[in-house]
Amino acid sequence: MLRNLFEKKPEGQTAAQTAAGPRVPRHSGGWAALRKRLQAEPGLRVIDTGATSPKNINYLTNLGHSIFLADPVQDALTCNWQNGLNEDGKPIWDVDAYLSQTLEFSGRMFDVVFLWTTLDYLPEPMVAPVVDRLFDAMNPGGQVLAFFHTRDKGEQTAYCRFHLTDTDDVEMQFAQQFPIQRAFTNRSIQSLFVRWSGFRQFLAKDSVSEVLITR
Numbered sequence: 001m002l003r004n005l006f007e008k009k010p011e012g013q014t015a016a017q018t019a020a021g022p023r024v025p026r027h028s029g030g031w032a033a034l035r036k037r038l039q040a041e042p043g044l045r046v047i048d049t050g051a052t053s054p055k056n057i058n059y060l061t062n063l064g065h066s067i068f069l070a071d072p073v074q075d076a077l078t079c080n081w082q083n084g085l086n087e088d089g090k091p092i093w094d095v096d097a098y099l100s101q102t103l104e105f106s107g108r109m110f111d112v113v114f115l116w117t118t119l120d121y122l123p124e125p126m127v128a129p130v131v132d133r134l135f136d137a138m139n140p141g142g143q144v145l146a147f148f149h150t151r152d153k154g155e156q157t158a159y160c161r162f163h164l165t166d167t168d169d170v171e172m173q174f175a176q177q178f179p180i181q182r183a184f185t186n187r188s189i190q191s192l193f194v195r196w197s198g199f200r201q202f203l204a205k206d207s208v209s210e211v212l213i214t215r
Contacts, residue, residue, distance in 0.1 A: 023163060023171035027038075029178075030145045030210035031204030032110065032168040035142070038063055044111040047134075049118050051175055055073055055163045056114075068105070072130060073121045073159070074101040093125040103133045110138050115146040116162045117208070119192075121178045125194075131192055135215065142215040151207045152183040184209070 038044065042064035047068050048056050060067045081098045082091040104176050113134055119127050134144060157180040163171040184192075189211060190199060199213030 006100075021174045023115045023173045025165070025169040026172050026206075027168055027204075028170045028210060029168070029204070030147075030200075030212045031170050032166070033200070033202075033212055034145050035164075035166075035168075036088060038065065038112065045108065047110050047113040047114055049113070050161045053161060053163050055171075059166070061113050064180065068108070068110070070102055072102050072118050072126075073178055076122050076126055079085075089125075093123060095125055095129050097132050098126060099129060103130065103135050103137070108137070111142045113138070113142070113144040114162070114164075115144050117147045117149065117160070119146065120149050120180050120182060120184070121159055122181065124181065128192065132195075135195055138215040140215055144196075144211060144213045144215075146189075148184040148189060148209045149180060149207060150183055150185075150209055152180050154205045154207070164202075178184070 037045075038060070044065045046060055046067045047070055048060070048067055049072055051071060052069060057069075059068055065163045077096060079098075079101075082092050084092050086092050115134075117168050119130070122130065131213065138144075147162075159175050159178040159180070160172045161175045163173065165171060168202065186201070186209070189209075193199065193213050196213050196215055198212075200212045200214075202212070203209040204210055
């Protein structure tokens, strides 16, 4: 019997806000590759990050997968996780509390994560801990689809929500105006995911790099 379960966040977490505005299709080699797995292997557990997307929920549950919603950027930038300043005058972040609220899975293990551009917008102290939390919560062979901006300035760095389609395109939709924190290089991405076993990059014409990372 196929599992068709929409898993909500644990009680007490902040509800993700819904993106607004027009949706712009964008070809995604990473999505094209991952879509084949989702169509061939029913019953996977999936994490989708970002504002709530009813389209993503419907698409994934109709294929027999369960979905867990998380909004790491919204939770990081709209809640107060700072505990004063260090000797250099920089904020001290309560990363453990942040992870407990945003990425608390109650022992559940996952097979697919749509991370999108999350890591480009998180405060620096939260980036590596988020990657480590996902590593610990994924089954061997699990995959993360992540997008990374190659530039930290310009219109293309606007924070977007991504919606799945039944083609090789994803739909981009402007969300909240969160500032980009960094642009990743191939070397910095590989260093961040050094514990992972597979790393497949997809070339794109815009200033966004796509990577499919295997646990």
